[in-house]
Amino acid sequence: MPITFTRCGSALHRVVARSAYSPCAARSYSNYVFQENDIVLVQKKTDASAKQILSKPLRPGRRVNTTTGHIDHESIIGLSPRAVVAAGKGEYRIYKPTLGEYTNLTARIVTPVYPADANLIVSLLDLNPTVPDPSSSSPSPPLEIFEAGTGHGALTLHLARAIHAANPAPPPIPSPPRPAPAPDSEEGTSSDLVDAEHQAAVDKWEAYKPTRRAVITTLDVSARHSAHAKTVVAGWRKGMYAHSVDFHVGSIPEYIASRLATSPEPFLDHTILDLPDCHLYLETISQALKEDGTVLVFCPSITQVIACVKQAKKEVLPLVLESTLEIGQAAGVGGRVWDVRAVRARSFVRAEAEKVEGAEEAVESGTEGSEAAAETIAETTPKEAKPLKPEGDGWNMVCRPKVGDRVVGGGFVGVFRRVVK
Ligand SMILES: C[S@@+](CC[C@H](N)C(=O)[O-])C[C@H]1O[C@@H](n2cnc3c(N)ncnc32)[C@H](O)[C@@H]1O
Known part of the structure; x- marks a missing residue:
């Protein structure tokens, strides 16, 4: 031997x-x-x-x-x-x-989530997808993670790595269709053959999609960012995770509404928002999120996590903030836990209650000032229409510890859980 x-x-x-x-x-x-x-x-x-x-x-x-x-x-x-x-x-x-070196070093048009942050974010979702079991007679609905915005595709790849083994082996992803030959070209039958092959690949791929057991649905408002991220995902180890990711371009409310229009049941297990003004999308997301699912907001500043907490309170959303973490080099391994809660002084709550009681009395007796009183009551009921623009003057305060000259990556993560309403 x-x-x-x-x-x-x-x-x-x-x-x-x-x-x-x-x-x-x-x-x-x-x-x-x-x-x-x-x-x-x-x-x-x-x-x-x-x-x-x-x-x-x-x-x-x-x-x-x-x-x-x-x-x-x-x-x-x-x-x-x-x-x-x-x-x-x-x-x-x-x-x-x-994977981290790849997402950091690929040509970029938008700042990606850095690998250490991406790994921590993925771990916060506690994903434990199971491998396919061909003998199982009751297939469960697929695990679906919604990510907005796609950006560079860095977090998308880290998420896909965590779930792809739940999916059966994919057929080759069809390449884009060939442009139609010029009318006077002599390609004739050879081009028909290429088209038929392409169609066969598309049919195979479409037949495969519903068999997936875990999917990352990623959306960006920018077609350019989305197209670039698609090449980043396709380029990693010859596209080994590409079959687990569906790319979409557009607005969050439109996309979610289109999905709920085809089937009104909540379909998302998790959502990750890495875009400005996350708080504006919480109501839309909570309609599509399964009970016990999570919404993770990744924000550069703690004030933006606070804006989410306030919005959830204001719109009476079925979301509770479960944890708040500062992540990045400055926060150390595993992130630094913050205590973020919406609190109101007892005296303020008492004064508010007295104001509402007074207003109700005024409305009932039809006394002077009844209009102002009615307004006070209206303010305390949840709003039907959601503003899709930043509120106030659009300014948010940067609020984070400053460490050294250059802060690489990092930010604040708020993990909300969907509870029973
Ligand atoms: C910081 S990047 C996301 C980086 C990404 N997580 C990654 O790891 O590569 C933010 C992205 O959000 C997109 N975006 C901004 N506002 C949006 C919106 N309202 N809806 C969807 N995407 C949006 C931007 O186009 C941009 O690509």
């Missing part, structure tokens, strides 16, 4: 023909070699703080440009992760990027 030595942690271990009993057996997975279309991370071999370069999908004829020269994609294809390659006078190590 061949005997080799391998390093596990800092100690050298003797491994007998990669025995399953070896303490390092679980790590002997790296006989992987880079293939065409893989995306790799390139970094100077001797400098762990050097700039990381994310390649385009590996294809013959392409190159990675570095400060000391270029590396041909052909010379990377077939190498193992951590292999060293020369570029001019420099030596570079080739890595498999992590």
Whole structure:
């Protein structure tokens, strides 16, 4: 039996023909070699703080440009992760990027949620999807997570990673349809064949969609952001999570209303809002959220979480704030818990009650000032029409601890739970 030595942690271990009993057996997975279309991370071999370069999908004829020269994609294809390659006078190590490195380093048109924050946000949802069970005779409705806005697609990918294993293996996602050939072109039957193949792929994909057991529905008001995020999701490990994500462009109220119009039952297990003025969407979301589901708002400032609490109170929404966390480097691992509650001084509540009682008496007796009194009562009933613009003058106060010159990521998370009304 061949005997080799391998390093596990800092100690050298003797491994007998990669025995399953070896303490390092679980790590002997790296006989992987880079293939065409893989995306790799390139970094100077001797400098762990050097700039990381994310390649385009590996294809013959392409190159990675570095400060000391270029590396041909052909010379990377077939190498193992951590292999060293020369570029001019420099030596570079080739890595498999992590999901966080990928979302941080992909070209961006909007600021993504940073990996540490994304991981914490995903963990707050406590997702535990089960694997498909073909023998089960009573399929449950799919777990659905609604995310707005999509932005860069960074949080979308982290969410998709948490749920994708609940889904059966997908067929290939159809590529966009080919543009119609010019009327005088000679493509004829060959183009018909391509169209038929495309249609077959679309049919397969449409048949697959209802079999999914967990879906991220992600919406952005910007078509440009959504299209870019779609390429980010499709680019991660050859689109390994793309089948678990549905992209939509438009407004939150319109989208939710269109879904409730087809089926009035609440359909969302969780919602994540990472956009300005989250408080304006809580009422709409609470209509679509299943009982015990969560709405997580991610805001740059604690005052915006407070605006959500106030809105939930004002509109008498079936949402309770379960926890408030400050997340990011300044808050440390796991976030810093804040105590955010809507409280009113006893004297204020008493005065309010007296005011309402006085108003009721005034309305009944038809005395002078009855109009003002009626207004007071109206103010205390929930509003039917929701304003979809910032209230007041639109200003929000920035309110967060300042740490150092540059704050990377971070913010405040409010986790609301849907309770019985
Ligand atoms: C900070 S980015 C979200 C980043 C994202 N979570 C990520 O990890 O990449 C905010 C996004 O919200 C979108 N947005 C702003 N207002 C919106 C609205 N009312 N409805 C939907 N999306 C909105 C913006 O277009 C932008 O793409």
